[in-house]
Structures are given as structure tokens and as C-alpha cells.
Amino acid sequence: MSKQIEGEILANKQLNESDYRLVLSLPELVDEIKSGQFLHVKCGPGLDPLLRRPISVHQYNQDRGEIVLLYRVFGKGTKQLAKREAGKKLDVMGPLGNGFDLTELENKILVVGGGIGFAPLMALVEKLVELNKEVMVLLGARRKEQLLCTDKLEKLSVGLKVATNDGSAGQKGYVTRLVEQELDKDKYEQVFACGPTPMLKAMQSLVNTKDIEIQVSLEERMGCGTGACLSCVCKVKVENDEGFEYRKACTDGPVFEASEVILDE
């Protein structure tokens, strides 16, 4: 059951030049949350920007009643969010979205995050570890400073490999190259991924060549977050004249099977 609620900001810390980690006290929501879901956040106090911002749940702790959001400052909304101080309240709606489908989990799982796209994957990794799965995390970023959560991942019992575009950490190049290498080397039957569209498209082509189940978390410009406004739709393959229909990222997603979505750049 989703709610509109004001949570207390416990921390809102800058991690690098553009990314922030926001901790919210939300005991009323935390029990409902699944990894891959998001909160719709009223970033500032006024009417400009008018719309909320969908921000994925990065981590959640049911014992402490806390939810962590990890976000990158892009525009007016996230700029205002970055200025919100600990001790103040934040108006959120949630939990929203379908979350990752964990009903049929394989034992060896690959998790692939590109840039800020890793945000929703941390809660997933923690869940998979809790379920005793063998997890390999592949993390990509433009440069070393933008690699997220490596310290936290190193403390978990998961494999971790990183790639940066400029080679300042890990392998030089895109994270998708790491994915190819990993899949050539080892057998994975299940992949979870979130990142920029070109990365997801590259991941998608692996579905065909390797016959692997890949769940991807997508991002779209969103209006209401409840499925009413139909702004945030994505193309999903169906057998009709056009070969697709639109599904709502907010309520049908944001997680989709990579094999079913059509990714336009």
C-alpha cells in the first residue's frame, strides 16, 4: 500500500561532485519496500519545479525504519533536493513501482550498474546476499570519483569488478565490456541491470546471444507516479500492427524483462 507521507531527513550527504546520499526516517513505509521500487519526492517547497522526482530506493533498513536514496543532481528538482537539511521533513509518495522480480532466483547472479544507475541495485545486492546467492557486481562510471558504493560492496560477500571510461579505476572502457568478459568466463543465468540506455541496449543484445534472463530498471520522465498521467511510458513488444504497446514505467515498471522492452535512444 502506497502512501504520501513526510519523513524526517536524517542525513543528506554529498558523495562526489554530483551525487548525494539521503537518509530518511520512514518507519511507516519501510516494511512495504522491495528492491527496485522508488519514492516520488517533492524536492522543494514551492511550485517550481512543479512535479515530484522519482528516486529509486537505494537501501532500506526495516529495524531502523530508514530508507536511503542515492541521487545525482541534474536539474532544478535535484538541485533543490541537495539543499534539504537533516532534521527537516521531506514529502514523499511510495513505495511505487513493481521492483525486481525475485520469485525465481538462480544461484549465480550478475548485477550490472552504470553510473547513477547503480542506485536501485544496492538494495537488490543486499537482498541477494541475505538469500545466500553467489553475486558478481560489475560497476561502471566515467571516472574513479563517480564509482558508487565500492567500499560498501567490498564489505559484502560479493564479487566486484569496476570499469571507468578514462581508466582512472579498474578496467578502462565501458562496463559492458566487463559484462562480456564475465559471461565468456563464467556461467550466469540471471542478470539485473540499471544504467544509461546505450548500456542497457548492449545488455539486451546479450539476451539473444547468451539466452540469459535479464531484468532492467528503466527511467522515464514522470508526471504522477501513480499510473494516471501516462507520461512515463516505455515500449514493450507485443504482436500487433505496430509491434509494441506502451506500458507505464511507474506502475508496470520501472523493472522490465530486457527481452520484452524496445529501447529507443
Next chain:
Amino acid sequence: MNKPDLTVDLSGLQLSNPVFTASGTFGFGEEYEEYVDLDRLGGVMVKGTTLEPKQGNPTPRIAETPAGMLNAIGLQNPGVDYFIAEILPKIRDYEFRTIVNMSANTIEEYQKLAEKLSKPEGIAALEVNISCPNVKKGGLAFGTEPEMAAGVVEAVTKNTDLPVITKLSPNVTDITEIAKAVEEAGSDIISLINTLVGMKIDIDKQEPILANTIGGLSGPAIRPVAVRMIYQVAQAVDLPIIGMGGIMNSRDAVEFLLAGASAVAIGTANFSNPRVTMEIIDGIEEYLCEHGYDSVQEIVGRAIK
């Protein structure tokens, strides 16, 4: 002190209070079930319905603007038959009045929609959309020519016994001309305004943001335009008006009532604050109490001089 009377009678369309949700901003109502006591709403104007299902426009379909937003959804909807068979049975038990917003490419299609929507139980009124800026055929064209607007309204009123609400476009030179034309053609109620045609350009990519290039501007940015048009139309016709366009809180809603609207519809504000309709119903009641009015009808058009 007695509670003021919030009930409204719009040409026979009876409402428990004057607060609707505007078409396209509230889905079919159910989407907001977890945030709102749907039974408390006066009415829900459901998502624009067409004869055949529509996929709508490509994405991006939305862009933010100062104190507003642009949308170009393109009337994505499952079609009238699906609505009647699958959705209406789920929403008809709520206390709110269901208003079906209908859109079409031709007069004949409007006529067929009116016929189909007049049969099932549970529809309180039809809202004729002659003002959608986001579809290629028909759409806005019907709403900008008095003769065409009248033609659509006649076709609908002849084929239904339900109250007919005509939703006017603000994208015209003289709104009163269109209002008079639809009044003469038999419309029972007028709703206004639909979105203003607008556009936003990404200066880094040097191209329009919306896939459809242009879209409909809504939100508080358009409120003064809406208030002005309601003020003008209220004096030009005898029909009750449902006012909408950037209402964000109860003070805005009262402004619309004072300008001449008998009821209001809340649109984009639902996205920003899903509880807003409940706050507006309470706020209107408080305003009436504070100013010593016995009923909401007493303030309708009170600012007209």
C-alpha cells in the same frame, strides 16, 4: 454554526461538492485510491476516451516549464468498449459522479461515442473534448471554429440523454464566441480551460523536448488565463461552468468560483500533491464558514462587476 451546503446542481448534474478531478490527470480514479477518499470527490472526469483504442504519442511526452508542465500524451486510452466492459464496473460503485471525457476525429465518431456511453449504468455526464492540442486530426480544430464546435455538440446532445459538458480550448481569439455557439447547440454545461498550446526546446541538443514538438501547457502558470476566460464566459452564457486550469489549493478554487465557475476541476496539482482534492474540499468549506455563507452557490460569480 451549521456547516455550509457544498452541494451543486449543474443543469441537473447533482454533486455532493463542487470539486472534480480533471480529465487526463487522475486516470480512472482508482489510480489515486491509496491517497484520496474517492467517495468524497464531487466527480471524476476520466481519461479521454476514443472509439478505438489509441497508443498515443512517442516519448518524451512531458516537459517541465516555469510553474507548469507541457504534455503530449496523444490520448492513449483503451477505447470506449474496453472502458465500458472493464473499467466502468470497477468505478461505478464509488460515490463520485463519473464523467466520461470523449474525443473523436469526426462528428460521426462523436455521435457513436455518445450512443455507446449513454447505455451503461454509472455514467453521470459526458464531457465533450473539442480542445485536445495533442492529436493530429480533429482535436483542437473542433474547438476553435464556432460552427464546428456547435456541430459536435449537436451530434452529441441528439444522441444522449446524459448532461453534456463541452470542454473549451483557450487557444482562441474570443472564448465567448465559442461558448455562445455551444450553448446554442444544446450543451448543458461548459468546462474550461483545456491546456494552452506550448513548446520547450532543449538548448544543448537544439531540438524540441517533446517527441510531438508541441504540447499542452498546464499548472499554475496558466491560472490567470483560466480565471479571465471563466470571468468572460460566465457573463456571455447562462450555462453553469466547471472551471479548471492551474488550481493548486482551495484559495485558487475559491478564485475560480468568484470568477463565475459553479464547480472546479483539479488537474496537474494531483501530480504534485495527490491529496490536494481533499484539502480543496475542506478549504472551500472553511472559506464559506469564515465569510458567513450558507452555501457554495452564494459565492459563484461574486467577483463579477
